[in-house]
């Protein structure tokens with residue numbers, strides 16, 4: 001099938017490349033000239049494991065093209081995916097201006113095709129877009145939300161739990177089913193529904209997962225206070241198949257470009273509909289406070305005074321496996337510690353652009369040099385290489401031998417035996433030297 005993607009951000013690029021690898025003829029459009037000329041030379045603007053290989057393969061097979069011109073992207077397209085950003089406005093609402101602008105542009109260059117909104121948009125947006133379409137062009141709107149995780153996007157694309165399609169009629173649904181034919185053959189569940197339900201499914205999924213994380217983070221705090229073991233607690237609840245083990249890892253709070261934005265937008269949307277959503281507001285509040293609460297605990301470790309303490313922070317991205325630092329709790333914690341007087345050195349294997357957000361900290365080029373002469377080491381992102389730290393060297397180098405593991409990834413027993421003061425999340429001091 002001939003498919004166009006408008007917007008080569010994270011979702012557009014991953015979906016475009018992967019759909020071309022499924023055999024579709026894909027054209028990706030972006031208004032950013034540099035991005036497009038880089039993509040034409042196989043240079044990806046994001047770090048996503050495995051994606052470069054699929055891109056090279058599709059380029060070699062002539063299955064994917066990149067352009068800045070609507071006329072080129074849309075000529076002959078049967079299905080046009082809209083994959084532009086819907087960032088948060090300062091009010092918390094989603095900024096839909098890019099989506100509306102793109103759909104308006106499409107009406108100038110395309111007819112007789114299906115416009116599929118993949119961008120995350122508040123319920124009701126697709127109906128509005130559909131009503132606004134010129135009646136003479138035989139264009140229709142559909143919704144096909146995305147569930148890819150950064151860092152695992154290729155894997156998630158290839159093995160979806162389900163595919164959600166929201167349409168206004170059967171013809172549109174059948175066209176979208178044709179796009180996903182290979183998955184349907186493999187038995188992947190398709191949830192076919194109306195536009196508003198598809199839009200709400202996306203917000204509900206992200207909000208529910210965010211709630212799970214906020215819930216376990218607060219249970220971790222309680223466990224710490226009462227001496228319960230958080231790992232065993234998670235095993236104890238997660239083995240209940242109604243709860244499940246996933247998304248129950250406590251940490252410094254959820255970040256990234258999706259959860260914080262989407263839960264705020266859903267909360268605003270519920271309010272606009274005068275529908276109570278007390279639970280979601282509690283999740284927003286809980287996650288907002290998390291970096292402050294953890295930073296206060298860290299400062300307490302230094303008897304309330306962190307002035308001139310040299311702190312090394314390992315990990316700047318909002319999670320491992322990505323170069324994305326948007327809404328990263330690591331960045332928030334660094335800002336708070338720095339404002340309290342600490343001297344910060346940071347190391348991250350992938351983070352780009354951190355220097356713009358945090359210009360006055362030191363960045364170490366290597367993991368080994370990052371902690372030389374530090375008073376404490378904080379693990380803020382769960383990069384697997386942090387588990388391979390040379391603990392003997394670390395013990396020699398740290399002046400106060402304090403490790404604060406905000407991701408619970410280090411071998412607690414081994415570190416405590418070595419003489420470190422090891423603080424993790426959700427386990428009490430006498431058990432594992434907990435925060």
Ligand code: UGA
Nearest residue numbers: 146147148149150213247248249251254255256258318319
């Ligand atoms: C999330 C969803 O998982 C995807 O399904 C969705 O497509 C995407 O948003 C989106 O809307 O585009 P992503 O933002 O890439 O994906 O990241 P996640 O892996 O979901 O992690 C989000 C945050 O939660 C991270 O800060 C992570 O560290 C944190 N997290 C996750 C925890 O603190 N504990 C967990 O158990 C899991």
